[in-house]
Amino acid sequence: MNLSVVSKSMMRLASKLMALPSKLMTLALTLSLVSACSSLPPPQQLTPSHKLAAPTDSGLYRYLEGDLKAHPNKTGFLPLSSGVDAFVARLAIVDAASQSIDLQYYIYHDDETGRLLIWHLIDAADRGVRVRVLLDDLTTKTLDDGLVLLASHPNIEIRLFNPSYERTFRSFAMLTGFSRLNHRMHNKSLTVDNQITIVGGRNIGNEYFSKNDDVDFGDFDLLTIGDVVDEVSDQFDRYWNSEQVESVVNLVPPPTSEMYKEAAKIMARNKQNFLHDEYLNRLELSELLTQITSKGLAWYWGDAQLLYDPPQKASRQGHQEWLLTDLSQFLGKARKEVLIVSPYFVPTDGGCQALIDAAKQGIKITIITNSLAATDVLAVHAGYKAYRERLLENGIALYEVKVDINNRPSAWKGSSRTSLHAKTFVLDRASVFVGSFNFDPRSAWINTEMGLIVDQSEFAGELVDEIQKSLKRSSYRLDLNDGELIWHDDLKGQVYYADPDASFWRRFMADFIGLLPIESQL
Incomplete structure (x- = not known):
């Protein structure tokens, strides 16, 4: 990871939180001619896309280069047991991305950690990183408007796995289409630049990252570099280009200019509320962040195999x-x-x-x-x-x-x-x-x-x-x-x-x- 990118991003998080609403307003003006009607446009045929070759001139590569060259054809991994460390790891690799981000999850909550990760993804997309988001559709009912807004960013594409084509009466659709909709994508991975990935049991939400006062899921991930990362990227491509996925823009009516304006207001309010959240201090005090900034990551090295x-x-x-x-x-x-x-x-x-x-x-x-x-x-x-x-x-x-x-x-x-x-x-x-x-x-x-x-x-x-x-x-x-x-x-x-x-x-x-x-x- 580029140390300056990671440390400055985390330690100056409060100032960054205030920048994105204005970016969203700019996007709203740019896209103000988007159709204001609520009907769906004609379905767009999905264009296949695939992993990009891992860059060899990025800050992330330079950060990992010594370890990778010392262990050719091996996989390095760090266990992520702490919820705070697990979230810091996700923010850190997203902030270090220079070329591509592939995010694949079963659940993505619209809560503080979910929003914070989205804000970092938008930052990455703004600097030219290709962002592909693949979510299972089971729990996206309340996310449709937000997802289609995000998908209007030229560098962000969002697809849903095994979606319900009835977006309003989802429970009824589940009953009538149970034999199909009962099958869900439980996979969980976050891969950056085809060089580093996180695989494990965590979804995205407060309860997975020790942010929820009511419930906290004790979970386990591996932060991984080396040989097996390419296999994770291949797995993502296979799902991304499969017949089982659909683009959110083919399922949800396009956003109106009013939706952009309202989203900008909500984002500004959410970020203002988050500025004084003690969770930011916990992120800054994360043991993993200290190890990242001091280049003290002690990777385990061995052979690895992806099953999926x-x-x-x-x-x-x-x-x-x-x-x-x-x-x-x-x-x-x-x-x-x-x-x-x-x-x-x-x-x-x-x-x-x-x-x-x-x-x-x-x-x-x-x-x-x-x-x-x-x-x-x-x-x-x-x-x-x-x-x-x-x-x-x-x-x-x-x-x-x-x-x-x-x-x-x-x-x-x-x-x-x-x-x-x-x-x-x-x-x-x-x-x-x-x-x-x-x-x-x-x-x-x-x-x-x-x-x-x-x-x-x-x-x-x-x-x-x-x-x-x-x-x-x-x-x-x-x-x-x-x-x-x-x-x-x-x-x-x-x-x-x-x-x-x-x-x-x-x-x-x-x-x-x-x-x-x-x-x-x-």
Whole structure:
């Protein structure tokens, strides 16, 4: 990264926040002749576009050059466990972009972190960077006007995956078109200049970056350079140019001059409100930012492989290419130990039996997932709870993330404000999968997913050690007592005989939902 760009951008963030409304007003005047009618224009045929060759004369390249040349044909990566660091990483690489930005996410919230990232993307586009934004359409209902405004920038193009063509009555469209619209793009990546990328479990929103006071998703990403970045760019191109995507300008009426003026007012107000937000101080004090500005990034180096579903999975095609096949082969290579961290864990009968068979072969299996009190998706917990006794009876270790207001949020522990969201599998303290894939039927069969496998024993061992150290503090250990489930709080020395920290009503609802025949959708 260009140190001057990164440090000045972050440390002078307040002054930058005030510049963009005037830019939007200029854009409004430039585009004031845009049709004011609310009808859609004739659909435009999507023009294919592809990754650009990584530049060799940019500040980002010069920043990374020494590390890359010292490790040819290898992948370097940094774990992003802290939500603040994960957001700083995204802002930093966007600010360092000189040629291209490819952003692909399942959820993009219109909140403080979502807006701040958008403002940085607009800055990049203003300086000539090509920005391609690919979002799943499921949660974009309230974003249509903002997205079509952004797409009017000459350097920004926005496409939606498997979109609803009914933009007003989206819930009705979901009911009538369920067989198609049920398939979503759960992939998550942000790639800059085909030289650096972030892949992992985080979407874009306050709860993923420790900005939300009500809920914070403990998650995990990898900031990545080197050999595998080109594979991530190829993955993005495959989705971007697929039949499953549509341009937002073909779905939403074009913006009017009044919309530009109103958007400029809203942006100015939002930025004024954000100027004194303590979150800016937390970003400036980020440990990762200190490492970036001092060029103290300590990359792990090893071999890496990108796994991803083809976009055609949404059409139930290309089964042989599905991520599940490659991930099953990866897990099947374990000889001693498997650690599974999955916020949504519904193994199904087949997956449960595969885990039991592995345990019977002497492989130590540990599973960490959300407790009933910590989960944000009650239906998934209802599906998971049916398998707990079988897994425990066959020697598989189960841990459920606690609710504890005194726990500082991180990727591995939960509080009343925190829910586990990381998706990470570790084999034999040697190889790690980090991505968007949950151990459940929806990830396996319905949604598209992606993730990185990295072979690096130092990183894998440190990750396992860190997680194991946190278990007593952050999780309940499950066990059986005369065939009945019990929960051990090993930190306090207490035993619970029902789901801890969950109300009677929440337990009742989990039991009730568990009776419904919906496992295939979880």
